[in-house]
Amino acid sequence: MHYTGTVYRNPYAPPSPLLEITQGCSHNRCKFCNMYADVKFKPSPMEWIEEDLAEIASIYPETTRLQLLSADPFKLSFTRLNEICDLIHKYLPNIETMTMAARVDNVCDKSVEELKILRDNGIVELNLGAESGDDETLKSVNKGYGSKDILEQCDKLDKAGIRYWLTFLNGVGGKPLTEQHAVNSGKIFSQTNPMVVGTGGLVLFEGTGLLALYERGKFEPLSERGLMEELKLFIENLDYDGPFITHHTFSMDLNSPDFKSNKSKILKNLQYGIDNLDMDKLAEIRNNKRGL
Numbered sequence: 401m402h403y404t405g406t407v408y409r410n411p412y413a414p415p416s417p418l419l420e421i422t423q424g425c426s427h428n429r430c431k432f433c434n435m436y437a438d439v440k441f442k443p444s445p446m447e448w449i450e451e452d453l454a455e456i457a458s459i460y461p462e463t464t465r466l467q468l469l470s471a472d473p474f475k476l477s478f479t480r481l482n483e484i485c486d487l488i489h490k491y492l493p494n495i496e497t498m499t500m501a502a503r504v505d506n507v508c509d510k511s512v513e514e515l516k517i518l519r520d521n522g523i524v525e526l527n528l529g530a531e532s533g534d535d536e537t538l539k540s541v542n543k544g545y546g547s548k549d550i551l552e553q554c555d556k557l558d559k560a561g562i563r564y565w566l567t568f569l570n571g572v573g574g575k576p577l578t579e580q581h582a583v584n585s586g587k588i589f590s591q592t593n594p595m596v597v598g599t600g601g602l603v604l605f606e607g608t609g610l611l612a613l614y615e616r617g618k619f620e621p622l623s624e625r626g627l628m629e630e631l632k633l634f635i636e637n638l639d640y641d642g643p644f645i646t647h648h649t650f651s652m653d654l655n656s657p658d659f660k661s662n663k664s665k666i667l668k669n670l671q672y673g674i675d676n677l678d679m680d681k682l683a684e685i686r687n688n689k690r691g692l
């Protein structure tokens with residue numbers, strides 16, 4: 401198999417073989433991310449993709465699900481993605497679900513009609529790392545799009561019938577932006593129709609712009625308690641009906657298959673954590689993380 405640089409699998413998605421169709425990230429400028437720092441974005445050669453499909457077909461000929469790599473393969477043009485889908489069906493005739501991570505702006509150059517064709521050809525699910533619904537927060541970390549883009553592109557995906565996960569990055573605006581990051585993300589996410597809302601907590605990884613800013617005293621990260629309070633505010637402002645997943649470094653089970661009916665219980669559990677967990681221990685766990 402051809403795998404270049406970081407290989408990231410959504411830990412909450414069902415298991416599936418991984419097929420690299422692009423290398424690196426087309427943006428590669430988010431200030432909190434070091435995942436693809438050393439890899440230049442490019443489409444993988446069709447010959448590589450075909451060789452890897454032959455290998456997958458020799459091991460999992462019956463697979464119905466496939467995750468496409470790398471950071472944002474949905475950046476590829478409609479035509480190229482469609483060709484890759486055709487090749488996938490040739491080698492893996494039982495495939496029903498092709499899924500991949502995507503940036504919100506990967507959707508911009510594709511019409512609803514093109515998105516429908518891609519959906520009918522197997523691309524039925526995207527994992528959108530929105531991170532925030534607050535424009536100032538998105539700008540502060542150089543995300544490369546704003547809240548209006550999130551609403552417009554999610555609407556196109558809804559119309560095309562492509563399902564999407566939406567993620568909130570807890571703490572990414574630091575102390576100065578915490579309230580607006582939480583409130584505006586909750587409000588913007590509430591205007592979309594994700595199949596899953598997921599949240600992760602900020603870690604200042606080596607080589608990131610945020611770590612450099614922090615070391616110069618120009619980024620003020622939230623404490624563990626601050627992160628949990630921000631998450632609480634986000635949840636309070638989130639009106640959504642579907643599964644909710646958090647992958648924080650604290651050991652509390654806030655995940656729920658049905659956010660709407662469990663919202664008050666999730667908030668109660670979170671408040672229990674804020675009042676009772678050992679914040680020093682949580683900070684130690686977070687600081688020891690070396691990657692997602």
Ligand code: SF4
Pocket residue numbers: 425426427428429430433434435436471472503529
């Ligand atoms: S967070 Fe995603 S879009 Fe941003 S640089 Fe990292 S991989 Fe690329």
